[in-house]
Amino acid sequence: MQARFKAGIRRMIPWALPVLLLVLWQLFSWNGVISDRILPAPSDVFTAAIELTSTGELTDHISISLGRATLGFLIGGLLGFFLGIMNGIFRFSDLLLDTSIQMLRNIPHLALIPLVILWFGIDETSKIFLVALGVLFPVYINTYHGIKNVEGDLIEMGKAYGLRGSKLFFSVIFPGALSSILVGIRFSLGVMWLTLIVAETISAHSGIGYMAMNAREFMQMDVIVLSILIYALFGKFSDMVAKYMEEKWLKWKT
Amino acid sequence: MKKDARVPHIHLNQLKKSFDHTVVLDGINLKVNQGEFIAIVGKSGCGKSTLLRLIAGLEHYNEGSISIKDKELAGLNTQARIMFQDGRLLPWKRVLENVGLGLKGDWRQTAIAALRDVGLEGRMHDWPSKLSGGQKQRVALARALVHKPEILLLDEPLGALDALTRLEMQELIECIWEKEKITTILVTHDVEEAVALADRVILIEDGKIVLSKNINLSRPRQKTQQVFVNISEEILSRIVDPNEQNLRLIIK
Numbered sequence: 326m327q328a329r330f331k332a333g334i335r336r337m338i339p340w341a342l343p344v345l346l347l348v349l350w351q352l353f354s355w356n357g358v359i360s361d362r363i364l365p366a367p368s369d370v371f372t373a374a375i376e377l378t379s380t381g382e383l384t385d386h387i388s389i390s391l392g393r394a395t396l397g398f399l400i401g402g403l404l405g406f407f408l409g410i411m412n413g414i415f416r417f418s419d420l421l422l423d424t425s426i427q428m429l430r431n432i433p434h435l436a437l438i439p440l441v442i443l444w445f446g447i448d449e450t451s452k453i454f455l456v457a458l459g460v461l462f463p464v465y466i467n468t469y470h471g472i473k474n475v476e477g478d479l480i481e482m483g484k485a486y487g488l489r490g491s492k493l494f495f496s497v498i499f500p501g502a503l504s505s506i507l508v509g510i511r512f513s514l515g516v517m518w519l520t521l522i523v524a525e526t527i528s529a530h531s532g533i534g535y536m537a538m539n540a541r542e543f544m545q546m547d548v549i550v551l552s553i554l555i556y557a558l559f560g561k562f563s564d565m566v567a568k569y570m571e572e573k574w575l576k577w578k579t
Numbered sequence: 580m581k582k583d584a585r586v587p588h589i590h591l592n593q594l595k596k597s598f599d600h601t602v603v604l605d606g607i608n609l610k611v612n613q614g615e616f617i618a619i620v621g622k623s624g625c626g627k628s629t630l631l632r633l634i635a636g637l638e639h640y641n642e643g644s645i646s647i648k649d650k651e652l653a654g655l656n657t658q659a660r661i662m663f664q665d666g667r668l669l670p671w672k673r674v675l676e677n678v679g680l681g682l683k684g685d686w687r688q689t690a691i692a693a694l695r696d697v698g699l700e701g702r703m704h705d706w707p708s709k710l711s712g713g714q715k716q717r718v719a720l721a722r723a724l725v726h727k728p729e730i731l732l733l734d735e736p737l738g739a740l741d742a743l744t745r746l747e748m749q750e751l752i753e754c755i756w757e758k759e760k761i762t763t764i765l766v767t768h769d770v771e772e773a774v775a776l777a778d779r780v781i782l783i784e785d786g787k788i789v790l791s792k793n794i795n796l797s798r799p800r801q802k803t804q805q806v807f808v809n810i811s812e813e814i815l816s817r818i819v820d821p822n823e824q825n826l827r828l829i830i831k
């Protein structure tokens with residue numbers, strides 16, 4: 326009983342600070358320390374969320390943003406993963422491709438926004454392209470280094486024990502690189518949101534970023550703050566997903 | 580088991596190996612019979628581990644030949660299993676899966692049986708990181724034996740273990756060898772260990788075999804026995820170079 330109580334407390338501690346901040350914010354808004362022209366009260370933001378949800382607007386924007394993020398992440402992540410594996414294993418493709426990938430990597434992908442708008446307009450393709458591009462490199466780098474850093478001794482052992490080709494890959498090389506690959510995924514989830522926010526803010530006619538920019542035109546402070554909070558929650562959520570994967574697949578490390 | 584007295588199980592003929600102009604093995608001739616237990620001793624860097632890796636097919640030799648039952652070795656030696664000093668268990672596979680590595684078909688029962696032989700059946704669901712050094716080496720031994728190899732190559736497998744665990748492992752290796760009669764080559768820097776286990780002790784110095792000594796003692800061998808001590812002393816005195824021996828005399 327006591328142990329369960331302690332475990333419950335421990336689970337609540339990380340949320341203590343955000344909740345405290347929220348309470349203080351509400352209190353200061355009520356007694357006028359924070360003017361509602363600078364920052365709306367949490368209760369106002371909450372009301373805005375209810376209103377937008379009832380019209381279906383909020384869920385539309387959220388699902389559109391989530392869809393873009395997921396699709397871009399899958400395309401860029403899989404491409405980065407595949408290239409990382411290829412270049413990590415095969416010397417020829419490493420020689421052929423790595424230098425070019427490293428050059429592309431050093432271009433800030435957000436600098437491509439003007440070009441991307443000219444290429445794809447402001448519809449879905451441009452956002453997905455930017456997210457995919459941003460996600461590709463962290464996944465690539467970490468997969469590549471993960472594979473290169475698998476202990477040579479273990480690979481030699483695997484070969485001496487009769488492992489070849491895909492068996493060697495799935496028994497030794499991939500598990501050896503997995504922790505590094507997951508670091509890449511975690512990092513790229515951050516890049517994914519960042520890219521999407523910027524892309525949606527600059528050029529879109531739907532999505533959370535658009536909702537915020539649109540609200541600015543009508544001085545709807547509560548909606549702007551709402552969209553920022555939604556991004557924070559999404560960020561936390563993707564971090565939880567990454568952590569879950571690490572706990573599930575890297576059990577042997579504990 | 581079929582035994583052919585004329586054809587040695589392993590035959591090394593004028594074997595030469597060099598790394599970047601440094602000669603490591605310089606004309607090694609050695610015949611190992613079926614079921615024989617050979618120990619190779621020598622100082623570190625004398626080339627004894629390289630010799631083992633050549634027989635395993637993990638390295639290529641420059642000159643000479645290696646024949647396994649009269650067939651020239653090309654590439655990996657599939658009849659041999661090598662056990663390394665550092666165990667090399669896969670940390671992301673549980674003990675049982677480590678033992679079953681590379682097995683085909685219904686591997687679980689075979690792997691469990693192999694773990695039983697080394698007395699670690701109870702730990703089959705643990706991660707390797709939870710095992711002690713001696714237990715890891717036992718798992719590595721089980722993993723080598725599970726393939727029913729004809730040749731067992733041991734590359735200082737007990738080098739990193741404490742004295743008591745070493746003795747236990749030596750008994751285990753001898754017991755398994757007597758049961759299975761696998762042709763075994765043990766590389767070690769411990770002369771006592773070599774004399775305790777091997778039918779024949781080979782001393783390598785500067786890439787050449789300088790001593791080959793048959794050990795005709797009954798098993799299990801008593802390390803306190805006078806004959807045992809004499810043989811160990813004899814081999815050890817050949818390893819320690821003359822200058823160092825002078826130094827010993829001066830100290831005495």
